[in-house]
Amino acid sequence: MSTVLITGCSSGFGLETARLFLDNGWNVIATMRTPRPEILPPSERLRVLTLDVTDPDSVHRAIAQAGDIDVLVNNAGFGAPSPIELTSLQTARSLLETNTLGTLMVTQAVLPQFRQRRAGVVINVSSSVTLKVLPIIGMYRASKAAVNALTESLALEVAPLGVRVHLVLPGRAPQTQFSENARAHMLGLDHEDYASTVQGFISSVRSDGPITHASDVAAAVWLAATDPTAPARIPAGADARQWMDEAQ
Numbered sequence: 001m002s003t004v005l006i007t008g009c010s011s012g013f014g015l016e017t018a019r020l021f022l023d024n025g026w027n028v029i030a031t032m033r034t035p036r037p038e039i040l041p042p043s044e045r046l047r048v049l050t051l052d053v054t055d056p057d058s059v060h061r062a063i064a065q066a067g068d069i070d071v072l073v074n075n076a077g078f079g080a081p082s083p084i085e086l087t088s089l090q091t092a093r094s095l096l097e098t099n100t101l102g103t104l105m106v107t108q109a110v111l112p113q114f115r116q117r118r119a120g121v122v123i124n125v126s127s128s129v130t131l132k133v134l135p136i137i138g139m140y141r142a143s144k145a146a147v148n149a150l151t152e153s154l155a156l157e158v159a160p161l162g163v164r165v166h167l168v169l170p171g172r173a174p175q176t177q178f179s180e181n182a183r184a185h186m187l188g189l190d191h192e193d194y195a196s197t198v199q200g201f202i203s204s205v206r207s208d209g210p211i212t213h214a215s216d217v218a219a220a221v222w223l224a225a226t227d228p229t230a231p232a233r234i235p236a237g238a239d240a241r242q243w244m245d246e247a248q
Contacts, residue, residue, distance in 0.1 A: 003027040004225065005069045007053055008076030009105060011035060012176035013125060016214035017073060022046060024222070029066045030074075051076075053102025053230050054094075063109040071225045072110045074147075075125040079140045080185035081201065087139050088114045091185060097105040099143035104150060105115070111158070118162035123224045124151045125217065128169045128240035131247040136201040138187070155232060166224035166232055171212035171239035172205060212237025 004021050008014040009030035017028040023041055030040060031051035032191040051062035053076045077099040080215040081092050103124055109152055114120030125142040129137060148167060157166035220236035 001025065001027055002070040003066075003068065004071040004073060005029040005031065005063075005066050006075055006112070007031050007051060007072040010034070010039070011050075012173065013214050013217040014073075014075040015039060015216040016082070017075065017148045018046075020215075020218040020222055021225075029069065030048070031062055033103040041047075051106075051225055053106055054097045054156065055104060059105045059109050060213065063106070068113060069110065070119070071123065073123045073125065073221055073225075075221075076102055077125070078142075078185075080184035081138065081182055081198070082139070082185065082187040083136060083191070083197065084138045085192065086187045086194065092139050095139050095143040096146070099140070100146045100150075100240070103147050107154070114158070114163045114189070115161050118177045121225055122151075122158075122163065122165045123168060123221055124166070125168045125170065126151070128171045128235060128243045129197065131169065131240075131243045135197055135226065135243070152232070164224075165229065166230060166234060168217060168224060168234050168236050169240050169244065170217045170220075171210070171235070171237035171243065173212045173217075173237070174205070175211075176214055176241065179217045210238035210242060212240055214241075 004026055006014050006018050009018045010032040018028050018040055021028050029049060031049045033052045035048045035050050037048040049062045049065055051056040066160045080095055105125045107122055124147055126147045129141050130145045130148055151165055151167050158165060188194040215234040222232045224230045224234055235241045
């Protein structure tokens with residue numbers, strides 16, 4: 001029976017992905033900064049572990065507790081909408097430490113067992129905003145664009161070792177807590193020069209049109225995990241597919 005380890009399972013994409021793998025008979029290691037086992041269905045195939053992707057000790061402890069895994073899903077992340085000029089260095093560091101370096105640290109901790117077995121799959125959840133130039137989320141885009149770059153290079157490095165690497169690129173997901181959590185970091189609405197740009201961005205996010213559901217992301221991760229012929233980049237959601245088509 002195969003085992004998947006997923007980061008950021010407390011809500012949204014990670015939670016839905018954990019449910020999908022459980023429903024399909026996999027062993028699931030769901031990791032969260034603050035474990036909440038009650039949000040997932042009880043199962044002897046489920047383990048909930050503490051993992052803070054910004055803490056090296058937490059990462060290594062969780063991977064040691066996890067034991068052998070077959071698929072790693074780097075999903076943990078957050079957004080911080082703010083004009084570049086107004087983005088604090090603290091926020092920029094937090095974005096990079098969570099979205100980029102967190103992905104790097106967890107991947108580095110898991111790769112040795114994949115190399116030794118000459119098998120394994122790494123799936124990094126990035127974002128479709130890396131496909132299109134947008135205002136207000138420049139630092140978030142940068143953190144995810146860095147994930148794209150390291151993922152693509154990693155794929156070339158480990159393919160000869162029998163390890164597959166994929167990117168999943170979700171679109172706008174208003175039904176998850178991602179946007180709500182990001183609003184806590186929003187800046188610029190009260191700035192005389194940036195307010196109209198920030199308001200325009202908010203309106204575009206709230207506008208009607210295709211969106212991404214958590215189930216879309218879970219399905220894309222499942223495809224990457226189970227289909228050796230899956231593409232290196234997988235858009236998740238109708239809007240993400242549209243943006244990828246426009247970018248090609």
